[in-house]
Amino acid sequence: MMKSTSYVDFPCPRCGSAQRISKKWKEKVPTFSGSIMVDCSQIVCTNTLCQKAFTKNLAEETQKRNAAKIKKDESDKERKTNSLLHAAEARKQKNNLVI
Numbered sequence: 323m324m325k326s327t328s329y330v331d332f333p334c335p336r337c338g339s340a341q342r343i344s345k346k347w348k349e350k351v352p353t354f355s356g357s358i359m360v361d362c363s364q365i366v367c368t369n370t371l372c373q374k375a376f377t378k379n380l381a382e383e384t385q386k387r388n389a390a391k392i393k394k395d396e397s398d399k400e401r402k403t404n405s406l407l408h409a410a411e412a413r414k415q416k417n418n419l420v421i
């Protein structure tokens with residue numbers, strides 16, 4: 323077994339302060355032959371201000387991503403409806419429409 327290098331060994335990429343593990347857990351990851359348990363850890367910056375800003379950014383990013391996903395789902399739905407309409411139209415004008 324190789325000794326794995328932990329991210330905690332490196333300073334914070336944002337402010338250069340030391341980092342610490344705030345949370346440790348095991349996660350089940352599916353593989354071809356079933357599943358394996360992997361060690362997961364959440365690393366936070368020991369600089370409270372830096373970590374606060376990061377958490378805020380993360381929350382904003384998550385929010386943005388969720389909003390984008392909802393938007394995408396909606397446009398997917400719209401596209402689907404449109405293509406169904408187009409298909410119906412195409413069937414109607416089958417003789418003079420080349421797709």
Ligand SMILES: [Zn+2]
Pocket residue numbers: 334335336337338339367368369372373
């Ligand atoms: Zn930091």
